[in-house]
Amino acid sequence: MYLDSDFPLQSPEVPQSLETCEEINAWLCDKIESLIRSVNSQQAEKILYKNRWETSIEKHRDDIEIISNALIAEAEKRDWCSDYDEFVDKLNGHLHKELTTRYTVYSVEATYTVTISRDVRALSEEDAIEMFNENEGLESQRWSVSDFDDWDQLSIEVQQ
Numbered sequence: 001m002y003l004d005s006d007f008p009l010q011s012p013e014v015p016q017s018l019e020t021c022e023e024i025n026a027w028l029c030d031k032i033e034s035l036i037r038s039v040n041s042q043q044a045e046k047i048l049y050k051n052r053w054e055t056s057i058e059k060h061r062d063d064i065e066i067i068s069n070a071l072i073a074e075a076e077k078r079d080w081c082s083d084y085d086e087f088v089d090k091l092n093g094h095l096h097k098e099l100t101t102r103y104t105v106y107s108v109e110a111t112y113t114v115t116i117s118r119d120v121r122a123l124s125e126e127d128a129i130e131m132f133n134e135n136e137g138l139e140s141q142r143w144s145v146s147d148f149d150d151w152d153q154l155s156i157e158v159q160q
Helices: 021-076 080-090 125-136
Strands: 002-004 113-119 155-160
Touching: 021 080
Parallel strands: none
Antiparallel strands: 113 155
16 A cells, blocks of 8 residues: 555555554554663663662772771781882772872971061051051961961061
């Protein structure tokens, strides 16, 4: 059956028993719904595999962390720390997920003599020095650079 001479209404995939447009339309709708279900199923399967992959990666990273911590504990227990540090440093250069190192953060303190200069508006140099020392309270105390945020210009010279 043909709509016109150049376009056959039936193709090799369409069952030959379908003769009317309504029958062919119903068959095509079923075919489309089946394809949609198949695509949805494949997408769901893809999401499932992606989640499994991500979970596997997370578990792998957690395992590496557990192994690293156990190795550090054993190295410290056996007093092999320098050997461990050297070995892990070399090994980490070849790993995608590095083993934990024994690096520790240390607070280090140093004492410096600091000269601070600031423009102070006063009648005399003596008055300026007195006003500076009284207002800023700089005599032998701990302070940070942020303590001077409101200054227009701050010049610090550190001498060792």
